[in-house]
Amino acid sequence: MPQTTDALIIREYNNIGEADRFVAALTRDLGLIRASARGARNIKSRNAAATQLLAYSRLSLVKGRDKYIIDSAAPLNVFFELRSDITRLAVAQYFCELAGVLSPREEPAEAYLRLMLNALYFLGREDQQPERIKAVLELRMLTLAGYMPDLTACTGCGQGTCAGGFSLLPNEGVLVCRDCQRTGPTGVFLPEGILAAMRHIVYAPFEKCFAFQLGEDSARQLAAVSERYLLAQLNRGFKTLDFYHTL
Numbered sequence: 001m002p003q004t005t006d007a008l009i010i011r012e013y014n015n016i017g018e019a020d021r022f023v024a025a026l027t028r029d030l031g032l033i034r035a036s037a038r039g040a041r042n043i044k045s046r047n048a049a050a051t052q053l054l055a056y057s058r059l060s061l062v063k064g065r066d067k068y069i070i071d072s073a074a075p076l077n078v079f080f081e082l083r084s085d086i087t088r089l090a091v092a093q094y095f096c097e098l099a100g101v102l103s104p105r106e107e108p109a110e111a112y113l114r115l116m117l118n119a120l121y122f123l124g125r126e127d128q129q130p131e132r133i134k135a136v137l138e139l140r141m142l143t144l145a146g147y148m149p150d151l152t153a154c155t156g157c158g159q160g161t162c163a164g165g166f167s168l169l170p171n172e173g174v175l176v177c178r179d180c181q182r183t184g185p186t187g188v189f190l191p192e193g194i195l196a197a198m199r200h201i202v203y204a205p206f207e208k209c210f211a212f213q214l215g216e217d218s219a220r221q222l223a224a225v226s227e228r229y230l231l232a233q234l235n236r237g238f239k240t241l242d243f244y245h246t247l
Helices: 082-085 085-103 110-121 130-144 190-205 216-234 240-244
Strands: 003-012 019-028 031-037 056-063 068-077 150-155 167-171 173-176 189-190
Touching: 003 110, 019 056, 019 085, 019 110, 031 056, 056 240, 085 110, 085 130, 085 240, 110 130, 130 190, 130 216, 150 190, 173 216, 189 190, 189 216, 190 216
Parallel strands: 031 068, 150 173
Antiparallel strands: 003 019, 003 056, 019 031, 056 068, 167 173, 167 189
């Protein structure tokens, strides 16, 4: 019997044949799945728009031997606004690759899907900085996946405030104050505003995690720190991220 769930299409695989489409979908109820939609590459197919990359759709699924079959699909949002800006589209594709690495398989993933949808919505708005949205998505998804940094206090002395400021140790995911850093490893210095933004992203309720503002320079600095932390924690690169940096 078909199962209905909402899903975001996060990857299109190299398709076999002329008409079928093979995708990875981040679903609300089943997490990350592989699926195929018969005839969806045909422009006249009723499933064509709903199974393209970045489409948020309601899928009717039948479980097969090694993947799901998309019996029917209805688009809910296809994020057209992202396709007219190469930079924002590149960031969105990076979000999809990251979700493909961190999202759970074969178990509910509502929090991941909700985060992705909110990030894509804000990314599509011209009044929002792509760098700030990128940092929120990275840090919040890492937190969901069990890579949450400890940004509460210095790991050495335990103090939560320091006149000399704090540095982040990307590999360890902890803070060190200026005094403790003199005798320990060198980290990435975090200006007060950047640390406050990171604490907000990681610890705020979900509905508020995007609700803060930064200047352009600070947004770029926040994005650089969050990216460095992510790459250190996951110990791998991302082709879509490399492409984004060429723009």
